[in-house]
Amino acid sequence: MDHQPNKAVILRLAKYLRVLKKLKTLGFVKVFSNNLGDAVGVTPAVVRKDFSLIEIPGNKRGGYNIDVLIEDLGTVLGKEHSQEVVLVGCGKIGSALMEYREFQKEGIKIIAAFDSDPAKIDPQRQPAPILDIEEIAEFVREHGVLVGIIAVPDSAAAAVFDSMVDAGIRGFLNFTSVDLKCIGKCDSEDCPIECTVHNVNIGLEIENLFYLVNMRHKRPGCRDTDDGVQPCPQPRRRSAE
Amino acid sequence: MDHQPNKAVILRLAKYLRVLKKLKTLGFVKVFSNNLGDAVGVTPAVVRKDFSLIEIPGNKRGGYNIDVLIEDLGTVLGKEHSQEVVLVGCGKIGSALMEYREFQKEGIKIIAAFDSDPAKIDPQRQPAPILDIEEIAEFVREHGVLVGIIAVPDSAAAAVFDSMVDAGIRGFLNFTSVDLKCIGKCDSEDCPIECTVHNVNIGLEIENLFYLVNMRHKRPGCRDTDDGVQPCPQPRRRSAE
DNA sequence: TAGATTGTTAATCGATTAACAATC
DNA sequence: TAGATTGTTAATCGATTAACAATC
Numbered sequence: 001m002d003h004q005p006n007k008a009v010i011l012r013l014a015k016y017l018r019v020l021k022k023l024k025t026l027g028f029v030k031v032f033s034n035n036l037g038d039a040v041g042v043t044p045a046v047v048r049k050d051f052s053l054i055e056i057p058g059n060k061r062g063g064y065n066i067d068v069l070i071e072d073l074g075t076v077l078g079k080e081h082s083q084e085v086v087l088v089g090c091g092k093i094g095s096a097l098m099e100y101r102e103f104q105k106e107g108i109k110i111i112a113a114f115d116s117d118p119a120k121i122d123p124q125r126q127p128a129p130i131l132d133i134e135e136i137a138e139f140v141r142e143h144g145v146l147v148g149i150i151a152v153p154d155s156a157a158a159a160v161f162d163s164m165v166d167a168g169i170r171g172f173l174n175f176t177s178v179d180l181k182c183i184g185k186c187d188s189e190d191c192p193i194e195c196t197v198h199n200v201n202i203g204l205e206i207e208n209l210f211y212l213v214n215m216r217h218k219r220p221g222c223r224d225t226d227d228g229v230q231p232c233p234q235p236r237r238r239s240a241e
Numbered sequence: 242m243d244h245q246p247n248k249a250v251i252l253r254l255a256k257y258l259r260v261l262k263k264l265k266t267l268g269f270v271k272v273f274s275n276n277l278g279d280a281v282g283v284t285p286a287v288v289r290k291d292f293s294l295i296e297i298p299g300n301k302r303g304g305y306n307i308d309v310l311i312e313d314l315g316t317v318l319g320k321e322h323s324q325e326v327v328l329v330g331c332g333k334i335g336s337a338l339m340e341y342r343e344f345q346k347e348g349i350k351i352i353a354a355f356d357s358d359p360a361k362i363d364p365q366r367q368p369a370p371i372l373d374i375e376e377i378a379e380f381v382r383e384h385g386v387l388v389g390i391i392a393v394p395d396s397a398a399a400a401v402f403d404s405m406v407d408a409g410i411r412g413f414l415n416f417t418s419v420d421l422k423c424i425g426k427c428d429s430e431d432c433p434i435e436c437t438v439h440n441v442n443i444g445l446e447i448e449n450l451f452y453l454v455n456m457r458h459k460r461p462g463c464r465d466t467d468d469g470v471q472p473c474p475q476p477r478r479r480s481a482e
Numbered sequence: 483t484a485g486a487t488t489g490t491t492a493a494t495c496g497a498t499t500a501a502c503a504a505t506c
Numbered sequence: 507t508a509g510a511t512t513g514t515t516a517a518t519c520g521a522t523t524a525a526c527a528a529t530c
Contacts, residue, residue, distance in 0.1 A: 007449070008497080013437065014448045015420075028324070032511070041422065044511090045499065052513055060506040062511050077448060078455035085447065094342055096333035101394075102444040147447065150452050153342075168456065173443070173451030177343050179256075179283070185396045194452045203343040204415070206326065206388065207250070207255045207318060207440045209412030212437045213387045214319035215245070231341045249521080273487070280490055285487090301488050301530040353509065 005053050012050055015040045015072045017021040021031035023065055052061070078226050083108045084167070089152035090115040090130055090158050093175055097149060098128070110149075112139055116156070133160070140167035149169040171228050177203055246294050249320070253291055254378055256281045265307055273304035324349045327410070329401050330393035331356040331371055334416055338390060339369070340417050341359040353380055357397070369392045374401070381408035395419050403455070411436040 019039040023031060033044035033051075040047075041162045049056065052154070056072045056228050058064045074080060087110050097103075098110055114133045115121065122130045128205055131139065139145075141210055147171040158179040164180070166174070174180050246254070260280040264272060274285035274292075281288075292299065297313045299305045315321060326333055328351050338344075339351055354364060355374045363371045372380065380386075389410040391399050400421040405413070408422070415421050415438055423436040 006497085007453075010449055010452050011445065013275060014445050014452075034511090041420075043499070045501095045513095048512060049498090049514085058512055060504075061510055062506075063511070072297045076452075078451045081451070081455060083447070083451050092337035093334075097443070099333055100443065103447075106444045106448065108444065108447050145451045149447075167318060171454040173446055173450060194283040194457060196450060198450060200443070200446065202338070202341065202441070203347045203349065204252065204255050205414055205441065206324070206344075207347065207348050207388075208251055209388045209414060209437060210319045210322070210324050211251050211255075211317070212248075214322060216435060247521085277488095284487095284523070286525095289488060290522090299488055301528075302486055303530075304487070359486085 004094040005050070009053060012040060012042065012046070013054070013073055013076060016047070016050075017070065017077065017079075020066055020070050020073070024070065028066050030063045031066050031069065034057075035063075058121045079107065083147075084111045084139060084143065085109070085146055085147045085149060086111065086136065087149045087151065088115075088133065088136065088164065089113075089150065089156075090117075090120045090177075091151065091153070094149075096150035097151060099108050111143060111145070114139075133163075137167040140164070140169060145169065147173075149175070150180070151175045153192060167193060167195065172197040173197045175202075177201055246291070248386075250291050250294060253281060253283065253287070254314055255318060257291075258286070258311065258318065258320075261307055261311050261314070265311065269303045269307050270309065272307050276298075276304075282441075291437065318455070320348065324388075325352045325384065325386055325391060326350070326388045327352065327381060328354040328390045328392065329356075329377065329405065330354075330397075330416075331358075332389060332392065332394070338392060352384060352386070355380075374404075377420075378408040379405060380406070381410060386410065390414045390416070391421070392416045404480035406434065406436060407426045413438040415440045418442055421464065 016036050019036060020031065023035075033047040034209070036047045037044040048058070049216070051064070054072075054076050055103040056069065056076075075124045083106075085108060087097060090113050094113065094115075098113060102108075103110065110128050112128050113130045114136050115130060116154075118132075118134045120130055121132055138150075147167060148164050148171070150157060150160055150164070150172060154176045157174070157180060161172070161174075170193070172180065172195065178199045179199060182197060257277050257414070260277060261272065266456045274288040277288045278285040289299070295313075295317050297305070297310065297317075299351075320411070326349060329336060331339070331354050335354065336357075339354060343349075344351065351369050353369050354371045356371060359373070361371055362373055366456075368387050381389075387410060389405050390397060390413070391401055391413060395417045398415070398421060399415040402413070402415075402421045411434070413436065415422065420440060421438045423434070423438060
């Protein structure tokens with residue numbers, strides 16, 4: 001009956017939550033499905049359906065109470081749990097992530113980083129130590145960490161992934177260009193370990209952009225090139241009328 | 242009749258291309274739809290449909306010629322164009338991207354970076370200069386750059402985005418947590434500028450992981466928590482034995 | 483020829499959208 | 507009450523999957 005919210009829904013829920021926090025700082029007390037829809041770029045019906053799916057109730061004429069909404073979305077998204085992650089790989093990208101402001105703002109904490117290079121190890125480092133990769137299993141088990149970031153060179157990706165799964169990590173943000181899949185790696189005969197890998201494949205993203213941009217340029221009658229021909233033929237409107 | 246390949250298709254095409262390059266180095270000469278399907282995680286029918294959509298022909302019994310395939314996919318994905326991008330924001334993440342190996346490997350070149358901090362500016366830098374953000378419009382127009390990366394603080398995101406659109410950038414990889422939308426910003430009365438923004442929202446990705454991982458933990462009969470209850474229904478066995 | 487694989491059409495599935503009854 | 511907004515059901519849309527005829 002009640003289907004679990006899928007990935008797309010969850011993503012929207014997180015977006016609603018961000019918008020709501022902003023609206024609250026502006027003094028809003030209640031909010032309507034169309035407000036949220038506009039902010040996130042979906043129709044009001046989607047918003048209501050998303051909320052109904054996770055059983056957040058509204059008021060037939062009064063919309064949704066913003067405090068209740070923030071509270072409930074936080075609960076559903078697991079915001080009341082401490083959001084502690086470990087990071088593996090202290091190269092350029094890894095180091096950048098260690099100081100990533102957004103994490104603090106969203107209550108996400110990197111509680112330890114790991115590297116194989118002895119020169120980088122610094123157990124006294126504040127606010128989080130950099131430890132030898134060999135220690136990851138012990139650390140993860142001790143702290144019950146479930147989510148990890150992989151920012152190592154491609155060549156080390158698979159091995160690091162394996163050891164993280166072994167240690168108990170079940171959610172991965174993967175910055176390598178290696179497609180890490182749990183299926184196959186984690187399945188055993190009768191007891192599959194389920195884990196989730198989000199691949200942040202920057203190279204693929206850029207390739208995609210080139211395709212889309214080039215496409216558009218090739219389209220007859222739709223070029224905004226140097227020669228003065230302006231963008232597109234048909235106005236495509238979304239908001240208002 | 243011929244629908245344009247959508248985003249999902251394009252993403253797969255790029256993945257096929259990567260696999261094909263690897264297979265080629267291994268000496269493969271031809272490849273079948275099920276080979277590619279396995280590698281990318283889709284059914285053979287999807288592969289064939291993708292290729293038919295962009296009119297890449299196969300041989301009724303001989304599969305696809307790997308050289309032709311690489312060539313044609315490259316053409317479709319715009320690989321024969323120079324893939325030149327600009328980067329705005331030379332903080333931690335921006336700097337990391339400037340040395341990102343994957344870019345070279347995939348033929349993507351950051352031909353210039355921009356920052357507003359005078360201390361960071363270095364027009365002589367090799368292989369790409371760091372210039373004042375004020376110069377971006379001129380540079381972009383001169384070089385005909387269409388794709389850009391935004392790695393500035395959230396507070397600067399909207400302004401930077403605007404000036405990049407003005408300069409002629411039409412494809413964006415956005416590392417800020419501000420949801421940059423072209424619609425509204427770029428529409429003019431009868432001639433919308435179409436651009437594409439890929440948001441790499443690291444915070445959202447992590448939140449998502451927490452949701453999914455927590456979900457799984459709550460599921461009755463399937464917990465791998467601290468209290469001694471082992472992974473899913475039964476303890477997995479893999480290498481141990 | 484017989485077997486294998488493509489290319490395409492039809493069937494299925496799921497998610498989004500639209501519509502509207504319930505009700506505050 | 508009348509108006510507005512939710513919550514839910516039905517209709518639409520698109521993408522994935524399955525099936526199979528064409529053919530090398």
